Amino acid sequence: MSPTTAAVVPLATPAISSLTPSSGPTSGGNDVVIAGTGLSAVLSVHFGSSTATFAEVPSTRLNVIAPPGSGTVSVNVTTVSGTSNSLSYIYFPPPTLTSLSVTSGPSSGGNSVTLTGTNLSAATSVRFGPSSATFTVVSSTQIIATAPPGTGTTTPGGTSAGVGYTYVASPGS
Numbered sequence: 001m002s003p004t005t006a007a008v009v010p011l012a013t014p015a016i017s018s019l020t021p022s023s024g025p026t027s028g029g030n031d032v033v034i035a036g037t038g039l040s041a042v043l044s045v046h047f048g049s050s051t052a053t054f055a056e057v058p059s060t061r062l063n064v065i066a067p068p069g070s071g072t073v074s075v076n077v078t079t080v081s082g083t084s085n086s087l088s089y090i091y092f093p094p095p096t097l098t099s100l101s102v103t104s105g106p107s108s109g110g111n112s113v114t115l116t117g118t119n120l121s122a123a124t125s126v127r128f129g130p131s132s133a134t135f136t137v138v139s140s141t142q143i144i145a146t147a148p149p150g151t152g153t154t155t156p157g158g159t160s161a162g163v164g165y166t167y168v169a170s171p172g173s
Helices: none
Strands: 015-020 023-025 031-037 042-047 053-056 061-065 071-079 087-092 096-100 104-106 112-118 126-128 131-139 142-146 165-168
Touching (some): 042 053, 042 061, 126 142
Antiparallel strands (some): 015 031, 042 071
16 A cells, blocks of 8 residues: 655635724724735734734634834735735824813703814714714814713813813703
């Protein structure tokens, strides 16, 4: 009898098709899912020149923690079979608030408040204390929000340093 030999099948060169999300904060730390093919036996994941922490899922997906960075960088995956194509990832600087058009309003909410600051174009939420507000991004320096109902004084917090807002009791309350 002759011995049988197993055929060695080379691993496919990795190819990435999407990053979800394709942007995040300059501080990094957010979860990014990289989808593609040939994503097994991963050696490294790079966001520009920075190496990211990753966990292999099936050979079509990687869970990655974005490293800190700035601007737009190329993301690629290196496996034992080679380095993938690159996709762009955009780092957004944190928003800052400098002023509110009005700093108080009725406890019933509903008044329009213009928020002024920097890096506001990528805003995903506006909060007055613990309450979410509806809002429209006007530009990178301005958002118009509708104050939700509330009481007391909101305190700065959240992603940007906040600006205080005081709820005033309606006459007869």
